Amino acid sequence: AQSVAQPEDQVNVAEGNPLTVKCTYSVSGNPYLFWYVQYPNRGLQFLLKYITGDNLVKGSYGFEAEFNKSQTSFHLKKPSALVSDSALYFCAVRGRSGYSTLTFGKGTMLLVSP
Amino acid sequence: EAGVTQFPSHSVIEKGQTVTLRCDPISGHDNLYWYRRVMGKEIKFLLHFVKESKQDESGMPNNRFLAERTGGTYSTLKVQPAELEDSGVYFCASSQASGVQETQYFGPGTRLLVL
Numbered sequence: 001a002q003s004v005a006q007p008e009d010q011v012n013v014a015e016g017n018p019l020t021v022k023c024t025y026s027v028s029g030n031p032y033l034f035w036y037v038q039y040p041n042r043g044l045q046f047l048l049k050y051i052t053g054d055n056l057v058k059g060s061y062g063f064e065a066e067f068n069k070s071q072t073s074f075h076l077k078k079p080s081a082l083v084s085d086s087a088l089y090f091c092a093v094r095g096r097s098g099y100s101t102l103t104f105g106k107g108t109m110l111l112v113s114p
Numbered sequence: 115e116a117g118v119t120q121f122p123s124h125s126v127i128e129k130g131q132t133v134t135l136r137c138d139p140i141s142g143h144d145n146l147y148w149y150r151r152v153m154g155k156e157i158k159f160l161l162h163f164v165k166e167s168k169q170d171e172s173g174m175p176n177n178r179f180l181a182e183r184t185g186g187t188y189s190t191l192k193v194q195p196a197e198l199e200d201s202g203v204y205f206c207a208s209s210q211a212s213g214v215q216e217t218q219y220f221g222p223g224t225r226l227l228v229l
Contacts, residue, residue, distance in 0.1 A: 004156075032214075042222060043118070043120075043205065043220045043223050044157075044205060044207075044220035046217055046218075046219060046220075049217060051215075052214075090157060100145070100162070100212060100213075100216055100218075101147075101159045101162065101170065101173075102147075102149075102207075102218060103156075103159070104156050104157040104158070105156060107156075107157075
């Protein structure tokens, strides 16, 4: 069975500082990895995904994520946080065989203070 | 291009009542998924349609939940009779491709509260 862990319920960062939202996964074989963001009273928005190739993936709104196979991690990063980045972030994994179901983590609330 | 839409945005019903949620996927997307997030927990898979066929319904919690996708366009998810533990946010997602290139795009969700 596949699983995702987001160890932090909340991450606090000051505007302008770098941010990291952590994600580790467990899946048979090589994974497809995704980050989604949910702004207040909105649906899930796709941010970025890792399929293969470069371990550093760039996505929307200046976010990027680094795939680390040995640590089974896919941490989300941004060099300089904005107050508008405050939202709920979900990491998800999908295996390369079988059904295309996404397995999500519990989500991490990111709060960026002015 | 319109995104995935869901109706209603919110629903408050009493235990024992019936509720029907609707999802309109992005036009041309054959794959349609239903997920649910109970307060503070993971978003969990419910089922997957490919066109009008159920590809995977392993996440459906019990037979009080019935999903349909007649004609392979919009989908409905009916809960009958609703129980307190059914409260949560129900998300619909759709995708065009399968395999490596697949990205699921989500709707805004329906917030269901069963009293």
